[in-house]
């Protein structure tokens with residue numbers, strides 16, 4: 264066999280060891296707090312070995328078969344040093360950033376960051392004496408001008424939450440490296456299947472596995488992969504200190520979801536692109552925000568760095584009344600109205616980019632909504648949206 268398998272193969276086999284569990288294909292769900300040792304020597308040895316990274320069970324909070332399976336498989340996909348799992352995507356984002364900072368530090372955070380991360384920075388981190396400055400997602404290598412003597416972390420998310428701006432990740436990571444700052448990237452949109460932050464110079468790659476990894480809208484899971492042993496040490500300490508623990512049932516669902524990620528993502532990508540192209544042709548639409556669409560301002564970077572797209576994108580309408588906007592989204596039969604995404608079912612969600620940015624200005628006056636293309640037949644999804652645009656026109 265070749266030395267390194269294709270990602271599609273890695274997804275199926277990494278982090279599984281049927282021989283260990285009597286031939287059972289999937290890892291068993293172990294409900295545990297106490298994990299017994301046979302002797303004092305075994306107890307002491309186990310703690311030492313675990314701290315050095317040996318895969319064994321120490322105490323429930325530090326994970327058992329399912330958390331280990333998920334960590335190992337994700338780490339293989341990310342191409343990192345090691346992966347830690349978290350009880351939510353936000354817990355993963357928070358722990359990754361906290362691992363990088365101390366009192367008196369300065370953080371550069373992209374203006375199009377997932378909203379709750381902005382609050383982590385402006386509330387909790389500010390209270391602990393860490394100052395955060397938000398930056399334009401399009402800054403590229405120009406980020407160097409924003410660096411201060413005490414800049415210790417740069418936070419990226421590409422494409423940006425809600426508005427899908429693409430960042431020049433390798434250019435920003437190179438500057439950060441030169442200035443001895445750590446980089447944390449939220450890579451939930453592409454997943455490590457379609458974009459590999461660590462190969463592009465990022466130190467901590469964050470995944471809200473709640474979305475595409477779990478894939479079935481039924482569990483909250485986060486993961487952080489460290490590029491190196493040194494960064495992993497900081498992450499591990501933070502995980503311990505904050506008492507983080509991903510429940511075994513949810514770890515089970517995430518490692519199971521991961522097995523089918525490749526086939527699901529391909530369908531989300533294709534369906535999302537078809538919907539985006541159809542929506543872009545409607546006369547009431549000002550812009551569609553989707554980096555995989557030729558003509559999108561982020562398309563060149565997407566094409567250079569990413570090997571695929573997921574099914575999530577944004578739509579900006581020309582100015583219409585709230586009544587007309589609601590007529591479009593209310594009463595869709597196949598699209599639920601809701602947050603989160605990455606599940607098998609299609610979703611829409613209204614949003615206003617003005618609520619969530621401070622370093623840049625949103626130019627469009629019209630209302631916006633986000634679309635998550637699920638795994639339904641695309642013709643059916645388009646027919647549903649066609650009815651919605653019909654309702655909007657009647658309400659104009």
Ligand SMILES: *Cc1c(COP(=O)(O)O)cnc(C)c1O
Pocket residue numbers: 351352353354356377420424449451452471472473474483484485603
């Ligand atoms: C949903 C999301 C998160 C948070 O994940 P949860 O599991 O909901 O806590 C973080 N980042 C991005 C980009 C997300 O979309």
